[in-house]
Amino acid sequence: DYINNLLSAYAKVERNSIVGSVSFTKSKPYKIITSGSVVRNKYLGTMQSYISIFETINPEYIKDKVLKSDVLPGRGMLIPNQALKTLNFFDEKFKQYHSDGDFCLRAKNKGYHVYISWNAQVFVYEQSTGKGTSFLRQSFIKYLAYFF
Secondary structure, three states, rough: OOHHHHHHHHOOOOOOOEEEEEEEOOOOOOOEEEEEEEEEEEEOOOEEOOOOOOEEOHHOOOOOOEEOOOOOOOOEEEOOOHHHHOOOOOOOOOOOOOOOHOOOHHHHOOEEEEEEEEEEEEEEEEOOOOOOOOOOOOOOHHHHOOEE
8 A cells, every 4th residue: 555655645735745755674673764854953964853763663653644854765755757857866976875865955945845654654674775874783894894
């Protein structure tokens, strides 16, 4: 029912909107990876998530919300075709990380709305994604190796 949940969320918001998905770890107990974020201070680049990253939470407990967000994860975004054309797609300067956040911020600057749907849920194999990220429990040498 993932696509139906994403389309249902889109039907509740303005036509010129981007809708994203909440994501959880695939392993139990489920932990939140992304729940939507809003900019707290644009000069310092600080964000506030609706639910803190890696908070243990049952996916069934966070349903039926479509919330405004400033950035979304790239996995599970519903983007209107016109937004892709207007914004010239994702920025290729961001090879691995942050092109999704950059895209959302540019979209907001062009008048698009950004939302996250808590019914559209994605489950992520957290040990296989973002190998160079600091939240994976790995040796410091292995972490550094991903930069080279």
